[in-house]
Amino acid sequence: MTIELVTRFHVDDRQLSALHARAFGGETSVLQPWSRRLERHALTWVGAFDADRLVGFVQVCWDGGSHAFILDTAVDPDRQHHGLGTRLVGAAADEARAAGCEWLHVDFEPHLEHFYLDKCGFRSTAAGLIHLSPSP
Numbered sequence: 001m002t003i004e005l006v007t008r009f010h011v012d013d014r015q016l017s018a019l020h021a022r023a024f025g026g027e028t029s030v031l032q033p034w035s036r037r038l039e040r041h042a043l044t045w046v047g048a049f050d051a052d053r054l055v056g057f058v059q060v061c062w063d064g065g066s067h068a069f070i071l072d073t074a075v076d077p078d079r080q081h082h083g084l085g086t087r088l089v090g091a092a093a094d095e096a097r098a099a100g101c102e103w104l105h106v107d108f109e110p111h112l113e114h115f116y117l118d119k120c121g122f123r124s125t126a127a128g129l130i131h132l133s134p135s136p
Helices: 013-024 034-041 084-098 110-119
Strands: 003-007 042-050 053-062 067-075 103-105
Touching: 003 084, 013 034, 013 053, 013 067, 034 042, 042 084, 053 084, 067 084, 084 103, 084 110
Parallel strands: 067 103
Antiparallel strands: 003 042, 042 053, 053 067
16 A cells, blocks of 8 residues: 655544654653644644554754754654655655755664664764753
């Protein structure tokens, strides 16, 4: 069956929460308010659909200017390693470019270096990170 990429699709919070949980090994019963978050903070988002089933997702946030950021790249585990994540990130990059962004950033864990650097074309850069734990 053919996978269709859909930009700014109508988000079903249950469907996206379940995909995210499957992709990252989380609890599938936890419902996140994806649609509200995306409408408020995202430049765009792209879903990968096999018929009506959401099997992949990526969002692009931005600073309102020249910088965009890839977040929440997720592919259903049974669809991984077949190029779907690369297609999603490519579509997200195209959308950011069309919006006038000059730079596309992504943070990733070391085990995803091959995917983002070799498959998606990002280059390695120095970055910083602060873990903001809740205040007592």
